[in-house]
Amino acid sequence: MEPGICYIKPEYLLAEANSGPNSEVNVSVDGASNKRKHAEDAGSPNESGNKRGNKKERKRGQNKNRPVFKDERYSHLCHSLIDGAGGPPCTVPNCRYVHDLEAFVAAKGVDLGDVCYVYATKGYCGRGVTCRFAKAHTDAQGRNMKAEPYDEQAAQTTCNGISSELQVRLRKHDYDFSRTKELIKQAEKLRDVRKQQEQQKKEEIPDDKLAVTTAERTPIGSAIDDNPNGRDAQRKPVIDFREKLVLSPLTTVGNLPFRRICKEFGADITCGEMACAVPLLKGLGQEWALTKRHESEDIFGVQVCGNNPNVITQAAEVLHETARVDYIDLNIGCPIDLIYQQGGGSALMRRTNILELTVRSCAALSDRLPFTVKMRTGIYADKSVAHELLPLVEQWGAAAVTLHGRSREQRYTRQANWAYIEQCAAQARHMPVIGNGDIISYEDYVERRALAPHVSSVMIGRGALIKPWIFQEIKQQKAWAPTSTQRFELLRRYCNYGLEHWGSDTKGVENTRRFLLEWQSFLYRYIPEELQLSPPQKINERPQKYRGRDEMETLMSSGNSADWVKLSEMLLGPVPEGFSFVPKHKANAF
Template sequence: MEPGICYIKPEYLLAEPNGDRRSEINTPADGETNKRKHLENAEDTSEPKSKRGSGKKERKRGQNKNRPVFKDERYSHLCHSLIDGAGGAPCTVPNCRYVHDLEAFIEAKGADLGEQCYVYSTKGYCGRGITCRFAKSHTDENGQNMKKPNYDENTAQTTCNGISSELQVRLRKHDYDFSRSKELIKMAEKLRDENKKNRQQKEEEVQDQKQQKLEDKGIESKENQQQDEQLIESIEKEDATVEQSTASKAIGCAISEAPAGRDAQRKPVIDFREKLLLSPLTTVGNLPFRRICKEFGADITCGEMACAVPLLKGLGQEWALTKRHESEQIFGVQLCGNNPNVISQAAQVLHETARIDFIDLNIGCPIDLIYQQGGGSALMRRTNILELTVRSCSALSDRLPFTVKMRTGVYADKSVAHELLPLVEQWGAAAVTMHGRSREQRYTRQANWTYIEECAKQAKHMPVIGNGDILSYEDYVERRALAPHVSSVMIGRGALIKPWIFQEIKEQKAWSPTSTQRFELLRRYCNYGLEHWGSDTKGVESTRRFLLEWQSFLYRYIPEELQQSPPQKINARPQKYRGRDEMETLMSSGNASDWVRLSEMLLGPVPQGFSFVPKHKANSF
């Protein structure tokens, strides 16, 4: 059998022209020629065709930019004074730009998408009121929005975090007190400079000792070169032992009598060992998806990567990434940035205003824009900046662990994580997640778990979490055997393709859901999405968009009953196949128009002119 191919049982195979084993490529959802051309141009963010070599297939990596996005015009919004129906307090906003004609709004809104509002049925009150696309289920004969008698506003609130108006004003007016983080940065700089000076002095002393011993021994001839090398090696070992013992006394931002940062030998606030962690996944790792993964057994979750600068500017869309559902018992926020002052200030404001259990620093992000600005994986080669960041953030609080997520390095042929990881532990990190690929590799090639094990051996007390290419219980067992020093496992794309992987690992057996069960999983996600983003038109379309983004990974799941040699491997491309029923065939399609059909079964018809292209090119095989 040819490697890289997932072979399907003969009875499920489809005829393939010219023996092509590739699955269907992702195509735009609409069939109009001009739309198709527009999307092709939007996806093409590389060099102009005239500069490209002819006949070469363009490599899919990064993101599809300039994609068409649903726009919800502000003038189509109903004024908040009419949300619960007519008869309330009149609008007092001068020159209010929203709609005040309730009958005209209801007529323009269109028919309801269903008979039951999930938010109203579970909470007892729908805050979207008349604008809800399921409004008839919670409005009376007079058109007034209803509340159930047992509705309790306190218990109905199931999420926390985000940004308050008061905090937003303070951040935008630069009125927030960041003296704590600024002090920690100064302490970290002082400690870094002292360590650098001590290292230089030690190097000079070692060189003097080497020269003196060489002169004393009289080793000058080439015949005694081997003894010379042995002597130098013994001196270096002695020096390394002294330097290591000195470094172990300086954890976090400890300067003589100054408050210490997190000590790796101290009992951690969060035990990261023997846990199943869900990766922070940009765009697709949203709150409704994390709820699904929690229900399947994920132990620790983390929000989508948030950039430090927009957080400090008080941007609501960035703070929305910090929102946490009540089911997430252990929840963290992942930060990204290129400046230690900015990152430490963002960490401080999160620590003081948000309900989180840990903060993670992303130094493995491969996105070009972030890398070119010196953030993400660029920090793996900016060790001075990284040291200040880790020392200052880890010293913020003994009750808030600071973790780091990294890759093997920037380049495929030059791994540096094994050198960086012990330094990060020395600087005070509570845990490190190792993704077994370089920035250059992105998601191509297999994750190098042998190298992850090599890195895990470098840690003395700090947990090291392995990440990469786990799609089944068998993969989990195999990777843990390859890397016995790894404390836990983090799962990213494997959870997107089959979120029940956490359940499989804990139960130590495969689960092959039917197409009906998988469709109900999509329905549950949509319900959670309507609760999170809202059940009005904007909320419905936001839910649709994120559902389609998830489906761009979900379609890659291949039921075990269809495979010749299960379990499925994450980068194995299947032969063209059909499912055991029509729904299973539809859910396995790589055609975006089929994904849109699935969304219409759950969220009603798409708006006129709607089209969809996945954001992440990593969704493809």
């Protein structure tokens, strides 16, 4: 059989199916067909974005310059009217929001359903009359209702984000970062001692010629600081990263509703989407939104990205002191061009002096707040450096390291190198090493753990996006084959969580739809086991053209984003006029 193809049982093959993979997929919904070939995100080294080749650089990994749909027609009702007419009048001079309640309600359109998930679960919907399910919680006079009894504290199921007070302090540069300055100075001192030792060893200078003390000649660990700072320092136990199933921090698609789904299926540790340190320190609400945590996430971390040790440590400090987080993770594996070219992400793997200061200072923030690092094998496919970095990162104080078994150059193509992950994990003395790459089934999990016995835990990313029940399969040690009805109910649950998180008004509904469609760009790649000729499915295999066992299963397997929109309309109502969608990630690359 030809490699890279998932073969389907003959009775489910379409008449036009051939022995090779599908050649095209429609990735745009704008009234016109916008087809493009399936292409790997990276090819040979000359084609992968570095300057060692002469071929023109290809844009990979993301669909850039994609249209972003914005519809603000219904989201401007003045807050004084959210609960309906008859409340306190608006006191804002020259308020720019809508004050004609009847015109707003008429323009909003008909309700999308009779039941508001937010009201049904919490007893009050904060979107009031702007909610697209408002009839479920408005009285005959159009006033928004509260269920009796309603407990506002009990209804609060998420935390973190940014308060207005903290936002003002950050924007006025009024936040005290003196501790960061002290930790950076300590880290610089330890780094200089390490360099002296290396120079001494290189030049074979006798110990009595080197003017450092015995303590200074042992720069192992972080820049030690015993100050129990941070509001969670007294209550938070140190995390055990061993024998856990970890959900990878996933840009765009690893949002809070998706993490809730994965927690319900058995994920042990979750992490928010990558947040950039500079926007965090500027107090930008959209970046702080990535730190939000649901109450079901019992072990939750925030991943930060940056290119400057002072900035990264400041971001870690403010997160530690103001947010409820169990650990902070540093991203030194991000392959995105914009991040890499600015010296962040995977570029830090070659900027070891900067990386050392960052890890030492952040790890010293608190002995109760573990600081972890997520890296790749290296920058280039033919030059792995993780085996050199990993022992150093452990010395500098990292509590755990996640190693993705591909280089920046490879992006998400080629198979993850678990033999190399094992080689690196075997070098760690006490620090847990978490392996990451290509796990989409229980069989994959068992095989990778056998290949890498020194790996402490496993992190799952795309496998969870394609089939979020992968965590359940691993814990139950058997495959689960959900029906199309069960998979559709999973989408409904995600939409309910999305409406709770982003809001049930028009803006919230369209946000939920957009993130659902982004997720669907991965979900469609799931192939039911009953249809496969030789299960289980492999993450890098493209299926032959096939039909499902029923109409819904066929619709869910479509790579045409117009079909993904149809699914969203079954759950969230018709799309607005002029709607268009192109997935952010080129998830169809196998």
